[in-house]
Amino acid sequence: MLKDLTRISSLKDNIDKTVTIGGWVYHSRPSGKLIFIVVRDGSGLCQCVIEKGKISDDLFEQLKKLGTESSLTITGTVKKDDRSVGGYELVVTDAKVICESVDYPITPKSHGIDFLLKNRHLHLRSQRQWCIGKVRHTLVNAIRQFFNDNGFTLIDTPIFTGIAGEEAGSLFNVDYFGMPACLTQTGQLHLECAALSFGRVYCFGPTFRAEKSKTRRHLTEFWMVEPEVAFVDLPGILEIAENFVSFIVKEVLEKNEPELKTLGADIESLKKITPPFYRLTYTQASEILKSQKTQDFLAAQLNEFKAQKEQIEKKISELENEAKGQIKQWRQDKIAAELIDLRSDLAEIETKIENNPKHAKLASEFEWGKDLGGSDETIISLMHDKPVFVTHYPREAKAFYMKQDPENPKVVQNFDMLAPAGFGEVIGGSIREDSYDKLLAKINEQGYKVENYQWYLDLRKYGSVPHGGFGLGVERTLAWLTGEKHIRQCIAFPRMMDKILI
Numbered sequence: 001m002l003k004d005l006t007r008i009s010s011l012k013d014n015i016d017k018t019v020t021i022g023g024w025v026y027h028s029r030p031s032g033k034l035i036f037i038v039v040r041d042g043s044g045l046c047q048c049v050i051e052k053g054k055i056s057d058d059l060f061e062q063l064k065k066l067g068t069e070s071s072l073t074i075t076g077t078v079k080k081d082d083r084s085v086g087g088y089e090l091v092v093t094d095a096k097v098i099c100e101s102v103d104y105p106i107t108p109k110s111h112g113i114d115f116l117l118k119n120r121h122l123h124l125r126s127q128r129q130w131c132i133g134k135v136r137h138t139l140v141n142a143i144r145q146f147f148n149d150n151g152f153t154l155i156d157t158p159i160f161t162g163i164a165g166e167e168a169g170s171l172f173n174v175d176y177f178g179m180p181a182c183l184t185q186t187g188q189l190h191l192e193c194a195a196l197s198f199g200r201v202y203c204f205g206p207t208f209r210a211e212k213s214k215t216r217r218h219l220t221e222f223w224m225v226e227p228e229v230a231f232v233d234l235p236g237i238l239e240i241a242e243n244f245v246s247f248i249v250k251e252v253l254e255k256n257e258p259e260l261k262t263l264g265a266d267i268e269s270l271k272k273i274t275p276p277f278y279r280l281t282y283t284q285a286s287e288i289l290k291s292q293k294t295q296d297f298l299a300a301q302l303n304e305f306k307a308q309k310e311q312i313e314k315k316i317s318e319l320e321n322e323a324k325g326q327i328k329q330w331r332q333d334k335i336a337a338e339l340i341d342l343r344s345d346l347a348e349i350e351t352k353i354e355n356n357p358k359h360a361k362l363a364s365e366f367e368w369g370k371d372l373g374g375s376d377e378t379i380i381s382l383m384h385d386k387p388v389f390v391t392h393y394p395r396e397a398k399a400f401y402m403k404q405d406p407e408n409p410k411v412v413q414n415f416d417m418l419a420p421a422g423f424g425e426v427i428g429g430s431i432r433e434d435s436y437d438k439l440l441a442k443i444n445e446q447g448y449k450v451e452n453y454q455w456y457l458d459l460r461k462y463g464s465v466p467h468g469g470f471g472l473g474v475e476r477t478l479a480w481l482t483g484e485k486h487i488r489q490c491i492a493f494p495r496m497m498d499k500i501l502i
């Protein structure tokens, strides 16, 4: 921090004092003898009021023309003003322009998502991305705090690995000095070694999946936190998961309510996230999917979508008519921006209307044995107001390391946690197969090279104990908490199947 600069977040401690803030022009509005510049400095927004005559005429003219995202330092007296953004105003006595920004490419008019992604290096400064970044920061801290405060030791697992931890089809292969290697899909297998040393461990880092999937829920590089616990059973790990999720939600609510409001998050629903969460077996979930109740639920949803569509269309035609008339430029711009948003909402609701009968069909024809699909998870999670643990999936549908249930050999002791409001899977976890012979058979069945997994098998040979854990995806969790539709908005520099941006 340059000497003598005050951050906007500290203005509350400087009422009636003269301070200098350093930041960027977020928004500027000249109005006769006054200029209102909203400055952002990374800690908040502050409206600065410049009155002609209080500063030199040259500076007044320079500030009047100053473009969005120009950088400056600005000095003035702090006044409390509840109507002002952030609650404080600066009555300006001096300013110094550092770098004028002319024709900043991102204008207050709405832009399409492709344009914004291409301009991510600049779009990160937008209010929305800033709010998401602040919530992410709290989330990451809360994740670490929960495990640190509950007796877990942090273990950093490798990013280059030699073996598949999840589906072999989603491995990114790399040429490691002429030897085959891959980028990690999960830290779990290495973490299991550490769990037998420390008892309770976690890893937290980037994870890679070559998933040929362009959905709103998939990235090729994402962050995952994975705890692993020795001497635990399925009810025990579920209890840790629900306490953990409740803690991180509480922290975000406590620390980021203003950001959540700006983002339009469903704060009231988040307040309900307390233990216990719902528990369903996979078999129960599949019965729900095939039930008449689900069909009725989807039919009601379809009617709701149609009503929403009608409303959006009505609004669009009203705005289009208004735009044809004689109206001021600022209003034209505002309408143009609103129309872009409304048309994107319309496209989205049309897709939902188109998909609804397909999802209803998929649900009614659901066959025991298949993994739950994205739409199945959405249906189950829409029907619940708190997260749902779906447990005991068919063994064939799940990863090789999951423990076969001694009471029903067709299923494994695993769980997925589905976030509510249609969000879907945020956590995947299980108790691990601790029998050497069963694990070896599974590794062979998958066609994996046993010699690559010998160290993993050794854990079942020397002091094997019941153990398990789970993985929570940071971007999916953040999208759920903030109400963001696409997880690519929940990481600063997203990596997707069809593009690596900057």
Ligand code: 4AD
Pocket (backbone or CB within 6 Å): 165, 166, 185, 186, 187, 188, 209, 211, 217, 218, 219, 220, 222, 224, 226, 227, 425, 426, 427, 428, 429, 430, 469, 470, 471, 472, 473, 474, 475, 476, 477, 487
């Ligand atoms: O269910 P998954 O594949 O579980 C594992 O990787 C286990 N080895 C974890 C463990 O038991 N230690 O992934 C866990 C979570 C998912 O629930 C999801 O939140 C996230 O990781 N995830 C993704 N997030 C974004 N993009 C993708 N392609 C993701 N794949 C998984």
Ligand code: MG
Pocket (backbone or CB within 6 Å): 416, 425, 427, 428
């Ligand atoms: Mg999963």
